[in-house]
Amino acid sequence: MGWPLAVSNGLLEQSQRALVRALGYLALGHALAVFAVTLPFGMLAALLAWQAQIQLGASVLVIGFGVALLIWRRHPRALARIAPSRLAFWSFAVAIAHGAGLMLVPIYLGLCRVETDPGHRAATALASANLGMALVVAVAHTIAMIAAGGCMAWLVYRYLGLKFVSRSWFNLDKVWAASLILVGGLALVFAT
Template sequence: METLWPWLVVAGVGALHGLNPATGWMWAAAWGVHSHDRAQALRALLPIAVGHAASVALVAAAMAFGLSMDRVALQAAAGGLVVVFAALHLSDRTPKAARAPAGHTGLALWSFMMATAHGAGLMLVPALIPLCMGDTSAREISASGSLLLALAAVGVHTAAMLVVTGLVASGVCRGFDFGTRWLRSFRRKLRSATR
């Protein structure tokens, strides 16, 4: 059971990240609501996963190789990218293509920036230490064994995040569908009552 706890923590933090609207479920839900297709919300999960996993893998790889990371510098760089993106998007000189709804690349970049800015990978460090630096057999083999464990942790974390993100985005899409149907029904009843 002692070796299972770090994996449960990795999955739990992934589920927690899936609940955070900044990490992607609101964008996935917006895609689904805008297109009137709930499947579109689920298609948005792939770029969200790529961006989030890249951010978490950056920290996990550094942890596996025993490198230290300056948390403030990493978060400041990601936050700076968000500010630059927002300033460009809000300026009057923004090209028409930049004002269009985000595509898969834009969603992956957003997911990477948000995960890095709020320290998604850094939250995993306490769970990665026993996995990568502990007395496990993979650690005795080489540093690459630690890297494989760290990448497995990134996979577990991202999978848990995607499950929760997909559930929340689908729930929001269903809620909008239900709300739209209810409003239409209410309007019909109101019109028939006023006649």
């Protein structure tokens, strides 16, 4: 969701380079946030003797985070305009605040165990992998996130403009919170 800040930086500096530089800072912050969340769970997954308890805790954590997002919906106004030099920190803080990486925790912990689907086989491979897989997951997730956000930022900057964004913007916070609760609930059911 940081791509509007990339558009803002590009428009303020009247430079496509500023847009690309902002996207780089956003990608760095997001990758660090995802890695910060997945790293501890990657380390904990190695403790097979505690796997059931870890899965329960991760499920409750994801559900709790979803509920917290539904309760505290107000965003701080100080986050409306961020200097380009602080975009990596902003991206890290907002990604942590919005639960980046929490959706990956149930997959990383091996809660998806259906062997017939290629996606579930991939999830099983993630769960049985080592600590380096946390880095691979963070990098793959960040590449997908920055590609999607970068395309949106470039399209708005180059063709659509801010008027399009102001007329078509909708807030996905409730959907995100509900999806965290749903995934956490499913993980809780499968963990017991």
